[in-house]
Amino acid sequence: MQRVPLVLGNWKMNGSAQANEALLQGLLESLSPEADAALKQGELQAGVAVPAPYLFQAATRLRTSGLFWGAQDCSDEASGAFTGEISASMIKDFECQFALVGHSERRERAAETNSLVSRKLGQLLSQGLMPVVCVGEPLAEREQGSAEAFVVEQVRAATKGLNDQQLASLVIAYEPIWAIGTGMSASSDDAQSMHATIRQELAQQSQSAAQAVRILYGGSVKAATAASLFAQPDIDGALVGGASLDATEFASIVQSACPGAQSLH
Ligand code: PEP
Numbered sequence: 001m002q003r004v005p006l007v008l009g010n011w012k013m014n015g016s017a018q019a020n021e022a023l024l025q026g027l028l029e030s031l032s033p034e035a036d037a038a039l040k041q042g043e044l045q046a047g048v049a050v051p052a053p054y055l056f057q058a059a060t061r062l063r064t065s066g067l068f069w070g071a072q073d074c075s076d077e078a079s080g081a082f083t084g085e086i087s088a089s090m091i092k093d094f095e096c097q098f099a100l101v102g103h104s105e106r107r108e109r110a111a112e113t114n115s116l117v118s119r120k121l122g123q124l125l126s127q128g129l130m131p132v133v134c135v136g137e138p139l140a141e142r143e144q145g146s147a148e149a150f151v152v153e154q155v156r157a158a159t160k161g162l163n164d165q166q167l168a169s170l171v172i173a174y175e176p177i178w179a180i181g182t183g184m185s186a187s188s189d190d191a192q193s194m195h196a197t198i199r200q201e202l203a204q205q206s207q208s209a210a211q212a213v214r215i216l217y218g219g220s221v222k223a224a225t226a227a228s229l230f231a232q233p234d235i236d237g238a239l240v241g242g243a244s245l246d247a248t249e250f251a252s253i254v255q256s257a258c259p260g261a262q263s264l265h
Pocket of ligand 1: 010175179180181182183218219220221239240241242243
């Protein structure tokens, strides 16, 4: 099945109104005409997950571009007395197309559990937003040979109870924790192997949805490594942290995912 490639940047807690302006402007100027056309025709999707205070700025700046913008987290509640939280409907108000949930930094720092991640995902689906569910094993699990079981459990818990249509609309980002921000990317073979395992797990629920779900790789993706990752059959794009703060580097990663770009490498 032909899946539309997707490259998302995760700015994390970086930026300022002024710096974002320069970064977004730089990104728009750095995209090749081919990538720009592919984005506008929907043959390629790319975007940035910005800190919530800058969603309005992202919407204003990107509305007429082919790029997406989204949030980095979402509440598991719809509304009410939840100080500091941001609901899926608020995210939708800023015309976002997507939000991340279950990023390992939130699982670690905010003790987010699989069941909380699953409820957050449900909130996003209820608003018609595209959830990008982050999963990935710590180094100890990889060293013990239990990385696949660990990730499969995260995927199973996040997708429990979804119908086929909801399942098909998900994006899963496989981000091994040991590869995030370390400069130590998983090899394209290791990433492909985990992505295939994730797809097999989804196929237990629905064959057709499993073929539709986009599975992104995240963890120290750089322009230099993107093409070999994207050449793998089950790697449908990337979630990019550090490199998304550099306009030309991120634009180059987006371009590597452009349909037809593989033949140029
Ligand atoms: C991330 O945090 O989602 C990420 C992949 O970060 P980096 O690209 O910096 O490893």
